[in-house]
Amino acid sequence: MTWFILLSLVLFGAMLILVEVLFVPGTTIVGLIGVAFTALGIYYAFISFDRDTAFIILGAAVVVNLSFILYGFRSGAWERFALKDTISSRTYDDRLLGLEKGQKGKTLSDCKPFGKVEIGDKIYEAKSEGGFIPAGSEVYIVKIENNKIIIKQ
Structure with missing residues (x-):
């Protein structure tokens, strides 16, 4: 036992x-x-x-x-x-294709400092460089950096 x-x-x-x-x-x-x-x-x-x-x-x-x-x-x-695969793609890589500095658009919402902007026939989220921009204002792209659109009135 x-x-x-x-x-x-x-x-x-x-x-x-x-x-x-x-x-x-x-x-x-x-x-x-x-x-x-x-x-x-x-x-x-x-x-x-x-x-x-x-x-x-x-x-x-x-x-x-x-x-x-x-x-x-x-x-x-x-x-x-163990994970053997790697993910090499990134989100929103080609979201801003076709946009360039100086391109004009119109705000759809108030930008304080972020808001919706229509550029061409697409809607984007953008950041205003100078602070508050009311909805319906004509804006243009100042710069595009780090997948962000910076606009000015």
Whole structure:
């Protein structure tokens, strides 16, 4: 019965460590519970058997746990959780195509300092350079920087 309890504790702890490495990496809770069960098994070995046998059990438990961890890393389980693709596009990259400095438009809303401006046949959000500009005013583009339209009356 002593061997059954000892093997149950150590193997259950080792299996929890394997589950942590293969199926739920990064949670740490399952792995810590596995280490706790393994430690309880080793403690039980030291109080139930002579010193030499307990150290053999300690060595075997360390070897089994380390082999499970190494197997987990070599099996490629971590590859499934890693992002391999990169996103190279940006939002609104070509939103301001066709606009240039000096182009005229009309404010659709008050610009205080941000507001809606109609330039050509499209509506844009713009920032006024000089403060408040009432709705319906004729404006022109002073500059375009960092994907923002700067206007002036």
